[in-house]
Amino acid sequence: MTESQRQEIKRHLESRLEELSLKSTDGMDRVENCADEVEYATRMAEHSLNVMLRERESAQVNQIRKALKRLDSLDFGVCEECGDDIGLARLKAQPTSRLCVDCQAALESRPLAYAC
Numbered sequence: 001m002t003e004s005q006r007q008e009i010k011r012h013l014e015s016r017l018e019e020l021s022l023k024s025t026d027g028m029d030r031v032e033n034c035a036d037e038v039e040y041a042t043r044m045a046e047h048s049l050n051v052m053l054r055e056r057e058s059a060q061v062n063q064i065r066k067a068l069k070r071l072d073s074l075d076f077g078v079c080e081e082c083g084d085d086i087g088l089a090r091l092k093a094q095p096t097s098r099l100c101v102d103c104q105a106a107l108e109s110r111p112l113a114y115a116c
């Protein structure tokens with residue numbers, strides 16, 4: 001991983017982080033007391049959907065923050081299995097990945113071990 005690739009990923013992650021933090025301050029998930037039950041139910045449904053999205057977003061924010069921290073370490077972008085470069089495209093899509101595409105695929109195709 002070259003320094004410019006590192007910078008590119010850093011910028012990418014920081015702009016993702018900014019996008020996500022802008023979204024979470026829009027205050028859309030307020031549920032007001034509503035006389036109409038149907039309207040209230042609709043708003044509650046929207047609210048729980050928002051909460052779900054919000055949770056997913058905050059998980060992403062955490063992942064990105066972690067990735068940004070790891071970005072400064074020397075082994076960032078290096079596959080933990082084979083030591084190859086993970087690849088820029090993959091890191092941008094999944095900044096927290098610690099395995100290259102090949103090793104990830106091998107891991108996923110490994111038969112599951114069943115505990116008796």
Ligand SMILES: [Zn+2]
Pocket residue numbers: 079080081082083084099100101102103104
């Ligand atoms: Zn690998």
